[in-house]
Amino acid sequence: MSRKTYRQAVSEALRHEMRRDLRVVIMGEDVSGGLGAPGEQDAWGGPQGVTKGLMPEFGRGRVLDTPISESAFIGAAAGAAATGLRPVAELMFVDFMGVCFDQIFNQAAKFRYMFGGRAVTPLVIRTQYGAGLRAASQHSQSLYPIFTHIPGLKVVLPSSAYEAKGLLIQAIRDDDPVVFFEHKALYDDEEEVPDEAYTIPFGEANLTREGSDATIVAFGRMVKFANQVADSLEQDGIGCTVIDPRTTSPLDSDAILDSVAETGRLVVVDEASPRCNMATDIAALVAEHAFGALKAPVRMITPPHTPVPFAPELEDAYIPSPARIEEAVRGVLAAKR
């Protein structure tokens, strides 16, 4: 056990699995970097340095730099997964799904079903998402609801370094296609992370705070904000349960419904655009199955229905903030039914 960053945790998970299983290969743009260039080799390790050091250890046969051709290499990862490898492909930013989505949702996601259960596609797509780095509209989106919508895909949103390592090892060992969303504003976050390999099962929510006054369901980076809010409200004697579902597909509905049954008050925090996102999905879930338990209307804290803006003042206004979450919790507590 030692303190590790989210970046190191992801990197360790890849290293563990590549050492354990020769079928695990990684591929993507600049996953090593510098290939064919006159200068440093293994120059990048991906844009966040996550995969740096893997090529020297595992060689170019298993750490595959690619041309900037997402359709070709994401599709190749799907085809390789269906024929015996366990590829981990890096889609540098999830915003680039626009140039390769067919290979994910029409091919990899559907092989098993279309082929009558006679295909196994152990594919992992790692991708960066989220706002906060002033990267503007085409490098900042939180598109996980689109993937969650697709039957056949599993969708994972690690909220911390510990979560990232255990969930990625699970993803690589999983036999279904998994899309693994790494929040670009979390890479430098540190916490205690075991040195050895461990897995965190999918579909089992993590209750990061427990309290009986209100339930906050949050995803990815928003879990961090929700925890801050819960700690702050604790000072005022308000107890919040914070639920990190960890995976949006499968979704641990029971954990959410059980908590709402106890607290009667729900705030959902989702960095994705507000229409048809996880917040609406969970609000609908609770409305259908726990309506009687609700003591206040469900509050959804999301960005506005706009692209992600560039200027710091604009982006800061766009991202759901701890202040907005706290206001929402106080709001549901004050509501009378």
Add this chain to the structure above:
Amino acid sequence: MQLSRDQLLRAYRDMATIRAFEERVHVEFAAGVLPGFVHLYAGEEASAVGVCMNLGDGDVIASTHRGHGHCIAKGCDVKAMMKELYGSVEGLCRGKGGSMHIADLSRGMLGANGIVGGGPPLICGAALSAKVMKTGGVAVAFVGDGGSNQGTTLESFNLARVWELPAVFVIEDNGYAESTASSWAVGGDQLKRAEGFGLPARRVDGHDFFDVHDAAGEAITRARSGGGPSLLHVVLDRYYSHFEGDAGTYRGPGEVDRLRAEKDCLKRFRKRVIESALLGKDQVDTIDREVAALIETSVREARTAAKPSAADVLTDVYLSY
């Protein structure tokens, strides 16, 4: 390449099976008993068989929406295929795939594909598997002239070259992308496109089994021995329209009749092997009878094969969830 008598018999049987399968599916579909979308391969048999005769079960192909021929040529079970088209739970994909997604990974058949140009990236992956696991396998992507214009196909040419993959891209140019002529829709020349990506390429007469078999053999041998990817531009014709139900009004007057009379890979094969005494007429006739019986049995069994139950909707989405 010299073919043994058994290989010639197999080539004829596979091509005749594809033809008979497709002619019968045409009839069954017209009778309204087959659900869904169906695209027929009749006329193109020499391409699928000429290529796949060079492959084994350890090699992988990806097909197109016009996939029945590739399935049969790759060794998929014909009765299970017909059951799949009928939507039976006894079908090759348990009634979940149908004509456009028919597949059998145990035979290295990675699926027909409802997305034009969907296959080439997947084949880069299958070729990567063969390369990383050192199986000696080769992966082949069949693409139509329509699919040749998709970015996926062109990206895959490049990826296969830079990764030095044991892959072959077979462009089956039947002259029409749906209803639009390839002479209009394809900019440049298929061989020069390949040349631009550094792929060795040959244009072959897709009505001539021997021409296809020879060129495919060369490309597949090159891939298998570490020489990297190649391209074949197979010029051929389809007898039916894009999909069953398409009136095909975009084709010229008498075009299909003329093709059937003058450009028939089966007739050409028969003539050549019989005239050169490679096979006897009786051997070929016997195959025709056996194939007819197989297709008849396939349809009869498919008509009464078990249908899926509503509960089957929910299975096969994930291994665990």
